Amino acid sequence: xxxxxxxxxxxxxxxxxxxxxxxxxxxxxxxxxxxxxxxxxxxxxxxxxxxxxxxxxxxxxxxxxxxxxxxxxxxxxxxxxxxxxxxxxxxxxxxxxxxxxxxxxxxxxxxxxxxxxxxxxxxxxxxxxxxxxxxxxxxxxxxxxxxxxxxxxxxxxxxxxxxxxxxxxxxxxxxxxxxxxxxxxxxxx
Amino acid sequence: xxxxxxxxxxxxxxxxxxxxxxxxxxxxxxxxxxxxxxxxxxxxxxxxxxxxxxxxxxxxxxxxxxxxxxxxxxxxxxxxxxxxxxxxxxxxxxxxxxxxxxxxxxxxxxxxxxxxxxxxxxxxxxxxxxxxxxxxxxxxxxxxxxxxxxxxxxxxxxxxxxxxxxxxxxxxxxxxxxxxxxxxxxxxxxxxxxxxxxxxxxxxxxxxxxxxxxxxxxxxxxxxxxxxxxxxxxxxxxxxxxxxxxxxxxxxxxxxxxxxxxxxxxxxxxxxxxxxxxxxxxxxxxxxxxxxxxxxxxxxxxxxxxxxxxxxxxxxxxxxxxxxx
Numbered sequence: 001x002x003x004x005x006x007x008x009x010x011x012x013x014x015x016x017x018x019x020x021x022x023x024x025x026x027x028x029x030x031x032x033x034x035x036x037x038x039x040x041x042x043x044x045x046x047x048x049x050x051x052x053x054x055x056x057x058x059x060x061x062x063x064x065x066x067x068x069x070x071x072x073x074x075x076x077x078x079x080x081x082x083x084x085x086x087x088x089x090x091x092x093x094x095x096x097x098x099x100x101x102x103x104x105x106x107x108x109x110x111x112x113x114x115x116x117x118x119x120x121x122x123x124x125x126x127x128x129x130x131x132x133x134x135x136x137x138x139x140x141x142x143x144x145x146x147x148x149x150x151x152x153x154x155x156x157x158x159x160x161x162x163x164x165x166x167x168x169x170x171x172x173x174x175x176x177x178x179x180x181x182x183x184x185x186x187x188x189x
Numbered sequence: 190x191x192x193x194x195x196x197x198x199x200x201x202x203x204x205x206x207x208x209x210x211x212x213x214x215x216x217x218x219x220x221x222x223x224x225x226x227x228x229x230x231x232x233x234x235x236x237x238x239x240x241x242x243x244x245x246x247x248x249x250x251x252x253x254x255x256x257x258x259x260x261x262x263x264x265x266x267x268x269x270x271x272x273x274x275x276x277x278x279x280x281x282x283x284x285x286x287x288x289x290x291x292x293x294x295x296x297x298x299x300x301x302x303x304x305x306x307x308x309x310x311x312x313x314x315x316x317x318x319x320x321x322x323x324x325x326x327x328x329x330x331x332x333x334x335x336x337x338x339x340x341x342x343x344x345x346x347x348x349x350x351x352x353x354x355x356x357x358x359x360x361x362x363x364x365x366x367x368x369x370x371x372x373x374x375x376x377x378x379x380x381x382x383x384x385x386x387x388x389x390x391x392x393x394x395x396x397x398x399x400x401x402x403x404x405x406x407x408x409x410x411x412x413x414x415x416x417x418x419x420x421x422x423x424x425x426x427x428x429x430x431x432x433x434x435x436x437x438x439x440x441x442x443x444x445x446x447x448x449x450x451x452x453x454x455x456x457x458x459x460x461x462x463x464x465x466x467x468x469x470x471x472x473x474x475x476x477x478x479x480x481x482x483x484x485x486x487x488x489x490x491x492x493x494x495x496x497x498x499x500x501x502x503x504x505x506x507x508x509x510x511x512x513x514x
Contacts, residue, residue, distance in 0.1 A: 004231075011232070012239040034191075041193035044232035052228075113244050132247040133313055137209050157201035164240025 002052050014059035015047060017100040020169030022067060025098060029071055039074070043067045060098045067098075101169055116166035124159035127152055196233040199223075204238055305329045306346070309461050309485055311442065319353035320360065325379075325439050326461045326484075347379035349440055352392075367418045368397045376410075377437055387416040388433045396423055444482045451476040451494075455512070462487045467509040473500060 002010075022043070026036050046066050056062035117125055130136045130144065138156060142149040203220050206212060224230050306312050306324045314322045317334050324330060328346025333339070337357060341350075343364040352360045352371045362369040364378050367385040374392020378385065387396055389410045396408045396416050408423045410416045413430040416423055435445045444457055452474040455466040461484040468474045476498060482490055491510060494500045503511045 008231070008235050011235055016236060016239055037193040038191050041196060041229065041232065044236065045227075045229040048228040048232055109243075110246055113247050116244065117247070128244075129247065131208070132244065133315060135312070138205065139209070153202075153205060156205050157198065160201045160204060160241050161197055161237065163244050164237050166240075167243035168236070168240045 002055055006055070007048065007052055010051060010055050010059070011044075011048065014100075015044070015063055016168060018060060018063055018098045020101050021098045022063060023169070025064070025067060026071070039071065043070050046070055060100065064098050112167065113163075116163050119166065120159055120162055123155045124162065127155040128159040128163060131156065193233070196229060197237060200230070200234040200237045203234060204241060300334055302332045302334075303330070304332070308463050311439070318355060318358070321351045323349040323351075323440055325349070343378055343380050345380055347377060347439070349375070349377040349437060351375050363399075366399055367423075368399045370395045370397070383419065385418045387418075388436050389414055390430060390433055390437065398423065438481070439484060442484050444484045446478050446480060446482075448477045448479050450474060451478055451512070454478045458482075458484070458487050458490060461485060464488075465509045466491070467505060467511045469511065470513045473512055473514050 019040075023036060023040060026039050026043075027033060030036065030039060043063070043066055047063055050056070050062065050066060117128070120128065126145070127141055130141045136144065138149055138152045141156075142152045145152070203223065206216065207220065224234060300317070302314075304312065304314055304322075304324060306326060306328045308327050310324070310326055310328075312324045314324065314332075316322065316332060316339070318339060320339070322330065322332070322341065325347035328348060329344040330346070330348055331342040331344065333341075339355075339358060339360045341348075341360075341362045343362060350360075350362065350371070352374055360371040362371070362378050364380045364385045365383055367387075369376075369378060369387055371392070371394050374389065374394060376387060376389040376392070376394055378387050380386075385396075387394065387410055389412050391412055393412075394410050396410055396418060398407075398418065398421065408416055408418075408425060410425060411427075413433055414425050414427050415433060415436065416425045418424075435447070438445045439461075444454075444461075446454055446457075449457075452468050455468050459465050464487050466487065487510075491502055491512075494512060495502055499514075501513050503513070505511050
């Protein structure tokens with residue numbers, strides 16, 4: 001059994017850099033684009049499940065195999081997906097191993113961060129900058145901007161998600177999903 | 190709603206709360222429980238945490254490009270205003286307020302700011318002109334920025350400057366009896382009373398003695414140079430740029446020494462920590478220390494002195510740690 005710290009390091013180092021190519025792979029092999037993020041999340045979960053027994057030697061091949069099996073299983077269960085999709089998926093095996101995102105040079109990485117920031121709505125961006133550059137807490141940010149802490153928290157989590165997604169190769173689109181049920185479970189502040 | 194988005198939102202909520210000062214052990218335990226509930230939680234959280242960390246270098250971006258307004262003088266900008274006020278329904282008051290603050294962004298009037306850090310503090314200030322100032326421990330600094338000139342007063346402590354070159358807008362650092370004039374560059378200024386130390390990493394700066402009137406001697410400091418001004422003299426030591434960078438390791442919380450005496454090392458630790466070290470014994474004071482230390486971890490350093498050098502450590506009546514043989 002691999003311990004959590006090791007598993008996490010492996011996941012960040014070997015699996016997450018594959019994200020852009022994994023997402024493209026899912027999109028290519030799945031009819032409904034709206035399912036891509038959920039499928040990717042499921043694949044990550046299964047990847048962790050497998051790697052927890054022993055870290056695989058070749059992360060790319062392993063993730064690809066997990067992804068392929070998961071798509072086939074889902075397709076079989078869904079029944080609405082055409083059979084060709086599955087056949088297609090089988091045919092690609094071997095030639096379609098995932099490629100990690102090229103390691104960015106420091107300057108490119110900065111450019112990337114800058115681009116990601118530009119794509120954020122202005123409120124999100126300001127809150128993110130106050131956090132990342134000046135290290136302000138949400139309370140301090142709320143005081144600084146003269147708005148309520150709830151507003152800051154909301155913008156902060158939206159900004160975090162959009163920027164993190166962008167840094168991992170996504171589009172930095174702000175996902176405005178609420179968190180029903182979470183408020184009930186968090187400890188009182 | 191999609192499951193993955195819901196999970197991501199939960200992970201973001203945890204991550205945001207973990208960065209707050211009031212994060213407690215109970216909170217940490219709750220997060221651990223949540224993570225242990227399923228590998229799906231771990232995948233979502235680790236992924237978000239990693240992506241968010243990848244953006245940590247935002248601080249290295251020039252402030253001009255990201256247009257962050259400086260602290261304290263800034264009033265809430267219009268869109269914040271709008272949302273805050275829409276909520277509070279004080280619309281009449283709002284229009285007055287918005288009207289009052291709508292002055293042009295680059296006014297000819299200089300804007301004054303004051304910044305400080307506590308013992309062990311470290312803070313980065315982006316200036317409106319795109320320059321950045323990084324404050325080290327126990328530092329007080331004031332700025333005045335206008336279209337045609339930028340002035341910084343280092344009242345105490347140490348700061349690292351990354352200056353954006355702007356035609357016809359000199360950048361001047363006033364450190365007590367020394368005035369440092371800059372053309373786009375990276376350098377640090379440290380002030381211990383009247384002793385002023387200027388270390389240049391990139392570009393070139395001019396150090397002037399302001400106490401001697403018009404005919405004052407000016408000294409040009411190049412990359413790799415460290416200028417030390419005390420009284421009437423300014424001494425320049427040329428060093429490899431790497432050695433100059435060693436004096437700047439405080440920027441990432443480290444102290445680096447190459448054969449410094451224990452007295453010097455202790456003085457440096459004392460700048461970063463409330464727990465002060467006291468070296469009175471001359472034979473101990475002369476011990477040479479090399480190595481890299483975490484500036485905030487004075488306990489580890491003291492432990493090293495005990496174990497590696499067999500020194501004695503006693504707590505004095507006024508709460509200092511006295512090191513002796």
